């Protein structure tokens with residue numbers, strides 16, 4: 321048994337509802353708290369001195385000075401397996417060039433596909449681990465990673481194998497998602513419907529066979545896949561046993577509705593979701609994942625996070641870290657900025673990057689500090705939890721624990 325503490329404050333995020341708005345008063349905050357763990361799990365979170373008395377044999381990890389502890393963060397949507405760099409896209413976009421002009425000059429998703437295809441599996445593993453290490457420093461210990469820059473059997477499998485190899489080299493949990501339906505590749509001869517069938521027939525069975533992912537994503541948008549064909553694709557992927565997530569309503573409305581109809585775990589983006597569809601989404605158990613990093617990267621509106629919560633939906637916030645639309649990769653900065661523009665409470669933001677994000681990944685074993693949960697938590701050298709969002713990402717954790725073990 322290990323006892324870590326005493327902490328000035330422990331914010332457990334325990335006993336909060338999965339859905340809807342939250343007031344900061346509902347947060348459980350334990351002063352002079354301790355966290356008791358065994359075999360990677362939390363046994364108890366309560367007053368440090370009484371835990372010490374009750375469990376005199378526990379090994380004590382003494383915390384010096386003023387520090388707070390909260391659950392480690394979950395980034396439920398990233399594309400951090402890629403080759404190349406798209407800084408020229410960013411510069412061109414800011415110089416007023418259109419999507420088409422950028423694509424014609426060799427940018428856009430296709431440019432990442434070319435660079436990713438040109439990278440070896442080992443290079444991809446290195447790139448993933450480099451970015452994972454950046455995310456750990458922010459206190460993130462669970463990271464979803466999508467394929468989607470390979471776009472044929474060999475290259476998509478290469479990406480997913482790279483994620484699996486990276487997993488073997490890090491204690492952070494990596495959650496792989498097959499996003500072969502990111503875009504119909506330029507070198508595929510056939511319609512987009514035929515490409516979706518190719519994914520179903522050629523890619524997904526191999527993904528299953530090699531146990532490379534149990535989640536399937538699709539980009540439903542005018543420039544990518546159309547609503548009807550996407551719905552058929554998602555129903556079939558579900559029949560094959562995959563969980564579903566959708567890039568929905570990024571530029572035009574309609575696809576979050578499909579995500580709900582197929583029972584997706586999450587509908588992500590939602591910058592263009594109309595009020596009627598917000599209500600439909602909020603009445604479901606599909607998590608609405610806001611991606612402020614993409615809004616900031618593209619200069620697009622933020623997702624309607626406030627309305628989603630007010631209507632009773634489940635809100636999560638993720639980085640969407642990718643080489644094109646969201647190159648920043650700083651979850652707390654983005655979540656804090658979304659909070660100022662959308663008027664989100666501290667409780668709503670912290671829940672959106674912990675247990676509500678974990679729910680989107682079907683990982684209900686984490687995201688709160690309570691008995692039986694995975695002992696992933698982070699500590700900050702500060703005396704008040706409000707300082708985390710107040711500093712908008714510039715206050716970094718001073719320690720990160722995974723399965724009760726200090727990794728940073």
Ligand code: NIG
Nearest residue numbers: 429539567614640642644645
């Ligand atoms: O989530 N919207 C589609 N896909 C990514 C962008 C990927 C890219 O531009 O490379 C996104 O924003």
Ligand code: FE
Nearest residue numbers: 397399567640
């Ligand atoms: Fe994305």
